[in-house]
Amino acid sequence: MSSPLQGRSVVITRSHDQNESLRRLLEAQGAVVVEVPLLAIAEPDDEGRERDTVLQRFHEFDWIVVTSPNGADRVGPFLSAAIAAGDTDHFPHIAVVGAATERSLNVSANLVADPARAEVLVEMFPEGNGNVLVVQGNLADEVVEHGIGSKGWAVTRVVAYRTVQLQPDPDKRDLAVSADVLLLASSSAASAWCDAFGTSAPEVVVAIGPSTAKRASALGLHVTAVAHDQSLSALIETTSDVFEAR
Numbered sequence: 001m002s003s004p005l006q007g008r009s010v011v012i013t014r015s016h017d018q019n020e021s022l023r024r025l026l027e028a029q030g031a032v033v034v035e036v037p038l039l040a041i042a043e044p045d046d047e048g049r050e051r052d053t054v055l056q057r058f059h060e061f062d063w064i065v066v067t068s069p070n071g072a073d074r075v076g077p078f079l080s081a082a083i084a085a086g087d088t089d090h091f092p093h094i095a096v097v098g099a100a101t102e103r104s105l106n107v108s109a110n111l112v113a114d115p116a117r118a119e120v121l122v123e124m125f126p127e128g129n130g131n132v133l134v135v136q137g138n139l140a141d142e143v144v145e146h147g148i149g150s151k152g153w154a155v156t157r158v159v160a161y162r163t164v165q166l167q168p169d170p171d172k173r174d175l176a177v178s179a180d181v182l183l184l185a186s187s188s189a190a191s192a193w194c195d196a197f198g199t200s201a202p203e204v205v206v207a208i209g210p211s212t213a214k215r216a217s218a219l220g221l222h223v224t225a226v227a228h229d230q231s232l233s234a235l236i237e238t239t240s241d242v243f244e245a246r
Contacts, residue, residue: 004243005236006030009179011202013038013189022185022232024070029236036176038192040164041070042140048074054133054158058082059090061156062130066083067097067118067144071135071160072104078108092133097121097144098230116230117209129153138162139188165192173197180204181242183235184223190216206239208232 009032012019016037023033045052055078058064064079066072077188082088094109096102098116113121118141120203125148132153134145137160149155165188168176168211176182181204184190191210193201199220206223207213213223225242227234 003029003031004240007032008181008243009034009175010239011036011176011179011182012185013183013193015040022183022235025232025236025246027242034172034175034179036168038166038168038196039186039188042062042162042164042167044159044162050054050161051135051158051160054156055241058092058133059087061092061094061133062128063132063153064094065095065121065125065132065134065144065148066101067121067134067136067140069101069104070137072101074160075135076105076107083107095121095125100231114138115209115228117211119147124236125151126152127205131156133158135160163188165195168196169190177201180194181206181239183239184212184216185232185235187212187215190209190219190221194219194221204239204242206235208235 007030010026011034012022012178013036016035019035026033051074055075058078066075094107095111096105097113097118099112102112103155111124115123122144129152130154132148134157136157145155145157177200179202182202184207201221204224205221206225207216208227210226213226216223225238227238
């Protein structure tokens, strides 16, 4: 039995390296993947000096909160090095947004927000009066920082990486707009798409979660469906459901 995505052209917008997992999942469903990189991940404006300085003293915190795989990629090496050295006295608790972030961290988390949304993590987070380090990208909102702070914690926020918008290759523009479906894997992707293409988009637009859908709608895109979970597998499953229902 063929997949509902068999032969469908699907636009994905992250950088080539970050697209790999999503591209493979789509190709396994028989989709024709149209890569239009609109986002890239770069070091913060200070080249990560503040981030690294704070992470070198992560033992001073009671919790470390990581909200994305990109942030986990930058926190993980510090935690792994401490574990390898046996330096685990006063090791902080770890909270993450979603299982994908935990996998990227390569360290078991004490709290995993499921569904993978910032507001879910805040709801699950305990009340307390210690110190919490929140590791995020430059475009992240203040939901986690303010939500955890409202529960009594002293919150330090550090920018771990910077999301940079790219302009699409001219020869990809018509191909992208005329595709069967656009997948939006983040709110940043929605903003980057509208900066590059305005409200022109494939007939089907699927967002990875409610915050991404909200951003896309506010920018004038019609969102066809929203994934039930903020994961790549749920994004593809939801897209398949859209075409299967037609």
